[in-house]
Amino acid sequence: MNEFSILIGGKAGFGIDKSSIVIAGILNRLGYRLYVYRDYPSLIRGGHTFSIVRASKKKIAAHLDKADFILALNQDTVDFHKGQLNSAGIIIYDSDSVKSDGIGLPLGAIIKEANAPDMMRNTAIIGALCKTAGIDWQILDEVLRKSFPKDIDINLKVARRAYDSAKELTRIEKIGQKSLPLLTGNEAIGLGLIKGGLKTYIAYPMTPSSPILHFLAGVAEDFSLQVIHPESEIAVMLMATGFAYGGRKVAVGTSGGGFCLMTEGFSFSAMAELPVVVVLGQRPGPSTGLPTYSSQTELGFALNAGQGEFSRFVVAPSDAEEAYYWSQVALNVSWKFQIPSIILSDKDMGEGTYSFDLDLVKEVGEEIPSLWNGKGPYKRYLNTETGVSPLAFVPRKDAVIKINSYEHDESGLTIEDPALTIGMQDKRLRKTKYIAEYIEKYDAVKIYGKDAGTAILCWGSTKGPVLEAAEGMNLKIIQVAALSPFPLSRFKEALKGVKRLIAVENNATGQLVSLVNRYGFNVDASILKYDGRPFSAEELASRLKEVIR
Amino acid sequence: MINLNTTAANTWCPGCGNFAILNAIKSVLVSLNEEGLPVENVVLVSGIGCHAKIADYINVNSFYSIHGRVFPPATAIKLANPALRVIGHAGDGDAYGEGIEHLIFAAKRNVDITAIIHNNRVYGLTTGQYTPTSPLGYKGRSTPLGTKESPINPLELMLASGATFLARGTSHGLELLKKIFKEAILHKGFSLVDVLQVCVTYYNMYEYYDKRVYELKDHDPSDYNKALAKIREWDYNNDSPIALGIFYKNNQPTLEERLGLPESRQIDVDGKIRKVLEEAV
Numbered sequence: 066m067n068e069f070s071i072l073i074g075g076k077a078g079f080g081i082d083k084s085s086i087v088i089a090g091i092l093n094r095l096g097y098r099l100y101v102y103r104d105y106p107s108l109i110r111g112g113h114t115f116s117i118v119r120a121s122k123k124k125i126a127a128h129l130d131k132a133d134f135i136l137a138l139n140q141d142t143v144d145f146h147k148g149q150l151n152s153a154g155i156i157i158y159d160s161d162s163v164k165s166d167g168i169g170l171p172l173g174a175i176i177k178e179a180n181a182p183d184m185m186r187n188t189a190i191i192g193a194l195c196k197t198a199g200i201d202w203q204i205l206d207e208v209l210r211k212s213f214p215k216d217i218d219i220n221l222k223v224a225r226r227a228y229d230s231a232k233e234l235t236r237i238e239k240i241g242q243k244s245l246p247l248l249t250g251n252e253a254i255g256l257g258l259i260k261g262g263l264k265t266y267i268a269y270p271m272t273p274s275s276p277i278l279h280f281l282a283g284v285a286e287d288f289s290l291q292v293i294h295p296e297s298e299i300a301v302m303l304m305a306t307g308f309a310y311g312g313r314k315v316a317v318g319t320s321g322g323g324f325c326l327m328t329e330g331f332s333f334s335a336m337a338e339l340p341v342v343v344v345l346g347q348r349p350g351p352s353t354g355l356p357t358y359s360s361q362t363e364l365g366f367a368l369n370a371g372q373g374e375f376s377r378f379v380v381a382p383s384d385a386e387e388a389y390y391w392s393q394v395a396l397n398v399s400w401k402f403q404i405p406s407i408i409l410s411d412k413d414m415g416e417g418t419y420s421f422d423l424d425l426v427k428e429v430g431e432e433i434p435s436l437w438n439g440k441g442p443y444k445r446y447l448n449t450e451t452g453v454s455p456l457a458f459v460p461r462k463d464a465v466i467k468i469n470s471y472e473h474d475e476s477g478l479t480i481e482d483p484a485l486t487i488g489m490q491d492k493r494l495r496k497t498k499y500i501a502e503y504i505e506k507y508d509a510v511k512i513y514g515k516d517a518g519t520a521i522l523c524w525g526s527t528k529g530p531v532l533e534a535a536e537g538m539n540l541k542i543i544q545v546a547a548l549s550p551f552p553l554s555r556f557k558e559a560l561k562g563v564k565r566l567i568a569v570e571n572n573a574t575g576q577l578v579s580l581v582n583r584y585g586f587n588v589d590a591s592i593l594k595y596d597g598r599p600f601s602a603e604e605l606a607s608r609l610k611e612v613i614r
Numbered sequence: 615m616i617n618l619n620t621t622a623a624n625t626w627c628p629g630c631g632n633f634a635i636l637n638a639i640k641s642v643l644v645s646l647n648e649e650g651l652p653v654e655n656v657v658l659v660s661g662i663g664c665h666a667k668i669a670d671y672i673n674v675n676s677f678y679s680i681h682g683r684v685f686p687p688a689t690a691i692k693l694a695n696p697a698l699r700v701i702g703h704a705g706d707g708d709a710y711g712e713g714i715e716h717l718i719f720a721a722k723r724n725v726d727i728t729a730i731i732h733n734n735r736v737y738g739l740t741t742g743q744y745t746p747t748s749p750l751g752y753k754g755r756s757t758p759l760g761t762k763e764s765p766i767n768p769l770e771l772m773l774a775s776g777a778t779f780l781a782r783g784t785s786h787g788l789e790l791l792k793k794i795f796k797e798a799i800l801h802k803g804f805s806l807v808d809v810l811q812v813c814v815t816y817y818n819m820y821e822y823y824d825k826r827v828y829e830l831k832d833h834d835p836s837d838y839n840k841a842l843a844k845i846r847e848w849d850y851n852n853d854s855p856i857a858l859g860i861f862y863k864n865n866q867p868t869l870e871e872r873l874g875l876p877e878s879r880q881i882d883v884d885g886k887i888r889k890v891l892e893e894a895v
Contacts, residue, residue: 300715
């Protein structure tokens, strides 16, 4: 057995999430590439929560509906998910609280005998899984020690009892690949920002982007970061502009609702030419929508947010490696062109866990922004050919540095003169052309699959399921990563030889389709999903077959 | 002497109370500069409204922000470089209306910045609507029958929020303004000066204020309860005497002291990222 999924479910508060990471850690040591999908409601205790730990020999970025193991800590897990079990699959359940077919173990009794808290039934069921799947005790021991350094003795005791009370029924083989770091998309974004030169991160908590705030706050000392959680997203965005004025590379993180509050500051950052990177984690709306679920509903918003007309960079990474890569690029683009950037994430990518392979990420390198040479009077908004004015940061003895949200002259003083207005508007908008040229060197549009007449068009986290669903079909796959400025020449090139274009999006209206339509490209069919859940590979494969037939 | 003039034409109405604030702050900046404060270490932050044009009128670093958003960037500029002297100019609509959450949080954090509120108790640039400090019954263009709301007492709110320096001046008292502004800027912590600045066009209160104002004497600004009593004497609605001067002054740790300086040490970012990745295996 070397390609399988393990579904673990229970109530919120049962430690489902932690368990899925422990299981992923075990399989990682056996050499597998992993993807962990998390499904949880918006509450702290109760409800039904499950995670799917999927393991494969090759890199994956999607979950499957079918599971080979179901670990049930409550009855709901069996009732809701038994239909997903593969024919040779195994349900392992707590026989003290769950009725089911499969392998029942008295986890409650095991816990009691070990004098352990009820919460540790999750450790017990992992012990049972390892024995059932023929995984060496040594590996479990190692991963538990790393995962529960505080209560390790009692965790080991519980796991051992459960391990010994189960029977080996199958064997998950050790495969000869090196173990890779397990990172969530959010962690990869955080590390990418750091690698890109981040100095300050500001956020107000909001799912699915809060984990970036937590991650960066956790490593702030190590990386000498300022991590700030202020009163609101309005303050977040305006603080970011203040830090940029002070010369500190800054990013903020939020979701759609928070970004609504940020838009006035977003537009200000464009007018003031203060570089800010926004991580926008999408989730289903409108309004509060389904806060803990996934969607790709903010593309149109990201492309159009903010009053007035201005240049922006919008990019949608599809997995952890791309998140790491594009977060660096976003900081570079923002500082090179003094514009706001948006990294479009979503709950699926942000909170999904991936086997992260640094060797697959192309070197980006930190851009040095255009700095003032100290000659002549300083003009913060000097009108140059590229629209980019040399930067100086307070305090400078030889420069008065004036930022202005009003239309302004080169020195930053307010103006209302029509000719000057046109000059400054053109200066800012001119950047779009140079940004488009600059991002040519990055992977703005990526092509996968075959050189076929039918192509799938996708963006962001749907790329993972698309790649898998299209396996074995004669399809080309076109992923648009950079969305503004639209990478027109790369896109045209990708469409060469394509006669039929099918879009796959995790939204109800086809937002990428609207974007490419604006550039005169026709899309022949769309596969949309907007139930708050990402596509599983099997589901998408069957929907593709319906369309392609 | 440093030249603080710019080429921008002044567009305030003749007789506008903002002139007094402009003159006072320029005079204080000159005086602070003569005492050794490098003028390049000063950053003025303003919102949007008549008050905010001050950013165009003084030749120092400035950050002409958006309406209601003076204190988030002012806080950030201070945290980015605590050596800077950050002075936030805001209107009453700006600071006490649209951006009041930020003002409360700036006070709560005791970040070492100064807030100078150009409180004319009316929206000037949008032509005469009531603000959070207009008196009950104020007839403006959005309330032709008079407001049905009592004003807030901004100094009382700021005291409750944790501000460590609170003062009031008027645009008819230039010398007092200079004295208060200087002390406010030199105060370590969040300082706020509420300036009863008169809008001659939409709400001319010169005569009203001239009759009622008096300067605080024998007042102990370190005493919270006495400060509160003095702050409550006039509630921005009744016709009681209006005290001017420093109501409250207290030394507390500032936000930037608690956070520590932003570090500029060279870090082996790649090495540290590798370490994070190794731990994630």
